Amino acid sequence: MHKGKGMKFVGDSRISAERKPNIPKDYSEYPGRTEAFWPNFLLKEWLAGSVFLVGFLCLTLAHPSPLEGMADPTDAAYIPLPDWYFLFLYELLKYEFASGDFILLGMLVLPGLAFGALLLAPFLDNGPGRRPHQRPVAVGMMLLGLVSVVWLTYTSASHVDWESRAEANKPIPASEVTIDTEHPGYASYENSCVACHGAELEGGAGPALVGSDLSAEEIATIAVEGIGSMPADQFQGTDEELEQLADFIVTVNESAE
Incomplete structure (x- = not known):
């Protein structure tokens, strides 16, 4: 207080009078640490x-990635494979110590230990350094996991002929097939065949009918007597409807040529 001069305030020297924008802290005095x-x-x-x-x-x-056709549970010769990012686990189950009586070891124990170790790696090696040679435990576990996954994936994929596999299971484009819904045999196909052979004869639970070179008589015989994994008496209808069904399938194949 000064007489005749009014009241004055004294500022705290620890608080800056100027407002500065929010800027990150200067870490230049701690190079390489943070x-x-x-x-x-x-x-x-x-x-x-x-x-x-x-x-x-x-x-x-x-x-x-090669795309295959629809799954066919009636094809006993088909060997299913997981996607490429699970091939290393698929290959692991081929070894004696991870299959047979030890299947639980290969399915749960070994993958669980491997992924659990990777999750714990940062906590097991929590040194202040960030360079690889300063984190030997974490880096070693990561390299071991990476090499194992790459090797198992390569070993599994090297035994598969991917091009032939994709070609054998190549789906037929729908644009190549013309379905005449006005054909007299279309109703019979919907009632007896569409569940297994698909709405456009592309196949499903049963084989594809498009591309078949069977005659109408052969198709009618198969529909009644069955063939392979297809049981007999799949078609339920009159002889006239059977002829119309066979003619419908032949007509679709002619339009696809």
Whole structure:
């Protein structure tokens, strides 16, 4: 207080009188130890993720995954395979210590230990350093897991002829098939055949009928007597309806040629 001068306030020297925008803390005095999350660390992570994503997209364009036809439970010769990212687990189950009497070991115990170890790796090796040689436990476990997955996947995939497999199970494009719903035999096909052979004769639980070179008489015989895994008496109708059904299937095949 000063007489005649009114009241004055004394500011605290620990508080800046100027307002500054929110900026990350300066870590230059601690080089190599830590850094600001935004933008330093986040930018590095984004760049690394972008490089991986672009590389992965290029790989999928250069080597597209082969698509197969619909599953056919009546084909006992077909050997199902998991997608490529599960092939290493599929290959693991071929070894004696992970199959047969030890199937639970291969299905649950070994994968559980492997993935659990990777989850615990950052906690088992929580040193302050970020360089690989400063984190031997975490880096070693990650390299061991990576090498194991790559080797098992390569071993499993090397025994499969992917091109022949895809060609043998190649679905027939719907555009090549013309379905005449006005044909007299279409109603019989819907009642007796569509559940197994598909709405466009493309196959399903039963084989595809498109592309067949069977005659109308052969088709009628098979519909009544069955063939292979197809039981007899699948067709329930009159002789006239049977002839119409056989003619319908032949007509569809002629339109697909």
